[in-house]
Structure formats: structure tokens, C-alpha cells
Amino acid sequence: MSTGGLLLVHAHPDDETLTTGGTIAHYRRLGLPVTVVTCTLGEEGEVIGDRYAQLVAGEADQLGGYRIGELTAALAALDVAAPRFLGGPGRWRDSGMAGTPSAANPRAFVNSGDAAVDELVAVILELRPRVVVTYDPRGGYGHPDHIRAHEITTAAIEAAAAQGWDVPKFYWTLTDADLLRQHTAALARRTVDELPGALPAGWRLPVEAELAAMSTGGVTTVVDVSEVLSAKRAAFRAHATQVSLAPSGREFALSNNIALPVLPEEHFRLVRGRRGQVEADGFEHDLFAGLD
Template sequence: MTVSRDRGTGGLLLVHAHPDDETITTGGTIARYRRLGVPVTVVTCTLGEEGEVLGEQWAGLTADRADQLGGFRIGELTSALAELDAGPPYFLGGAGRWRDSGMAGTPAAEHPRAFVASGAEAVRALTGVILELRPRVVVTYDPHGGYGHPDHIHANRVTTEAVEAAAETGWDTPKFYWTVTDADILSDHLRALARRTVDGLPGALPPGWRLPAENELACVPGNSVTTTIDVADALPEKRAALRAHATQLTVAPSGREFALTNMIAQPVLPEEHYILVRGRAWAGGPDGREDDLFAGLV
């Protein structure tokens, strides 16, 4: 399966496990680089069939009922990517080739199409995408998969192996990053949210939401982050893309936070964070980190 020619070569390639991951962790980055005219391709590895849903409106779609959630989420992803100006979805191996594996130890992990069992076939498929698009920058999760979802962990493995395989057969990706969240910045925003909530100030948590417990949200030590992308100007697009994933999450009226089906508040940060794992870092930001994923590239 080839990639649509209108995506362009030499740009940014992001590999995500499920619809909504692209927006939650990298939506501001996608919108920022599209504003700059950089070609962006988002590769999604599954349809997110095993996701939980918000409310009874979508309950009949879930895997234990009609099992139609994956198809519905294609539409959500299409809308979200349109808000980010990132083109139509591209599913690794074709839509439905690999299925959401669910959390570790669940029956979903034993499904014959579970992404965690995709092995060499998924690596070959992604290697083909890399060789065709020749991205200057590739992004996926860290080896822990952010919050530990098996599909996120496997996406890291598949992407790492595909980047290496492509380097041996025609395209050596100049820069390869993991998407992460800086623990220090996350803590700053959560403290501000807690103060607003306790004092009943504008921007307090909506009813039914709760603050995350300590270390409940995925993050990494600030000193491990190599790159900070300022996405403040792209937050309108990111918020719109978040709202497009209506079965999965809710954006607070203030636009400052969102919550998944667990109703734990997560800040919509004005910056997105990365760790460079292949290529040379070019510090240029005020904090001594890179401020551009393409820094140092011609």
C-alpha cells in the first residue's frame, strides 16, 4: 500500500497507536509545522477498537457490544487531522489490518490481528512508508509508551526497527524523536489548576472531574527533555482536534484542560516536549534546548 502522493516528502512523520493519540501528545506540533508548510504524515497503527467511550450515547459501539467503535473513530480521526491540516488518515498496513490490543492481560491482546503481535510485517510496512516519504524527522513514543499501553510500547519498537531498516536500504532519517511530557512543566500547570479549583476561580475543574494524583499522569524528568516546541499559537487547532475525538475525551469550557473517560484533568500545555534519540541536537531555545524539530537540517 503506497502513501498518497499529495503528502510530500522530506517532512515530518509521526507514528501513533490509536486515533486521538496524535492530537493529545503532538497536535500542537502537527498544526505548527503545517502552518509553516512542512509536509506532515500521521501514521496510525490501529482503529482504537478497544477504547472506552464517554456516556451512553456511544456505549453501543464498544467491543463488547456492536464492536463498531473502530469504524466510528476513523471519522473522528479524519475530522481531527483536518483541524490540524494534516490530510486524511493513513493506517499502517491499511485500515483494520491491525487491531487495538487493549491493555496487558485482557482478551483483546490475544486477538489474531492484535497490533502487539504484528511483528516483522508491521516493521516492513512502516519501512516502506519511510522509504517512500523520506521524512527528515520521525516521531513516536518512548520505550515505555508514555503511560504504558502495549500498543504504544509496540509502536516504539516497530518505529525504531523501521527507522533502522530504512537506513540500511535507502533512507537514513536525520532526526528521530520520542514524544514525552516534561514533569516540571506538567507540575506547574497542575498546581495552577489546583489553586483555581480550590479557590473557585474561573477555569476551575468542571463538575465530575478530578485532579490527578501524584505521578498519575505520564511524564519524564525535565533534564531528559532535549526539545521544547512552542505550540501556544496552535492551541486553537489542537483544541478543535481534541473535540473531534468526542467518544474518547472532553475539553473543559476554559479550553485549558481535557479529560479522558476516567475524568482525570490533563492540561492542554502551550508547549510539547521531545527527546532526540537519533541525530544531532541543536540547542537554540531560551532554556538551552532545541526549539525546532528540524533544527540543523537543510
């Protein structure tokens, strides 16, 4: 058991790669212990293409088990030994999007109550992480399971502090609005300059409302992940039911075929603890800054 490292709490397999894959690979490259806790198996996820279509909840309902394998491969690409599921694999089920019948399932993660908090407290007391990362209060883009992950992580950190381990630094993972728009604009220019073939067939650029839904402000900390993008791209490829990576490796898309940039930075907001050294650009550049 390695203590004192980085703990990330994510809702579904693939979330760890989409928002924090570069950060995971970066700190593993530095030799720090990294643990990813995943709260569900992602059973209600949509899939890409016909190859996996019969795995979904309305058919064989085997997608969750399949995604364990995808998560295992993605974490291996990021140099994390194995997945860890909150309460064990299958304890809580993917709740689906807001308003869908899946949220009424008693096993849905949104119905996990105090038991989910208790399970995460046990993980925190076992690992004693110096840094914990999860989503902001709106869950990044509003998915109920992301919001629930935020709620239980916030509660578990408070409870663990009362039981012997006060997490020194707690962050929310964010997508910086300015950088997202900058890279999306560059992609739009390439679709003009490099046609045909700048994007895979069927993909499209995001519209402004979609960018607004995906981006946030209040960034305090920027982690440069440019040197580990190959690992992040490999993790994207591992999540083949959920993510497609463009041949260029510069863009990816989910099942909606909206092209998004693979960013060279990942962004965070410190919400507990003290910021370490702030650089000339006004940001921390290390989640562990200021810690011994």
C-alpha cells in the same frame, strides 16, 4: 506525494492530538509536509458517556470504524489532509490494556511481528521524512500498543537506513514532568479561587502517582505550540468518544475524568541525529533544527 517532512507514528486515533497535536499544527502552519501513521483503529477504547456506549467491542464492535471519522476530523483541524493507517485501515487491531483478553487476538497489534516493521519501512522509503516521532520505550504510559509502536518505528528506521533512506532525526514524544506539575498546581489553585465551576462536574485533579505515570524526563527539544492551541482544541473536540474539553479550553479529560492541562509546549527527546541550535534554556526549539 510530499517528501522531506515530518512523520509521526501513533498507536490509536486521538494519540496524535493528545501528545503531538500542537506540533502537527505548528509545522503545517509553516507549510511543511506532515504525515500521521496510525497503527490501529482503537477498537478496544473506552468511551465517554452513554451516547457512544453501544459502539464498544463488547457490544456492536463498531468503535474502530467510528473513530476513523473522528481521526479524519481531528487531522483536518490540524491541517493534515487524511489519516493513514499502517497496512491499511483495520490491518491490525487495538490490543487493549496489558493483561486483557484482547491481546490474544491474532490480529492484535502486539502480535504484528515483522509485517508491521515492513509496512512502516515502505512508508519511510516512500516519504523520506527528515524527522520521525513516536513514543519512548515505555510507550508514554505503558500501553502495549504504544510500546509496540516504539518497537516497530525503531526497527523500521534502522531497516530503512540500510535500504536507502537514513532518517536524519528521530524523536520520542514526552510529557515534561516539571511543566505538567506546574500547570496542574495552577489548576488546583483555580479550583479553590474560582469555585464553583473551575472544573466540569465529575472531574477531579490528578494525584501525584498519576502525574508520575504520565510524565517523563530527558527532554532535549521544546516546541512552542501556544499560537496553534485553537487547532489542537478543535482536534480534541473531534475525538468526542475519547476526550472531553473543559469549557475554558484549558483542561481536558479522558474517560477517567482526570483533569489534565492543555499545555502550551510539547516536549521531545532526540534519540537519533544531531541536535541543532540550543537556546539559552538548554533546549532545541525546532524538530528540524540543524537540517538543511
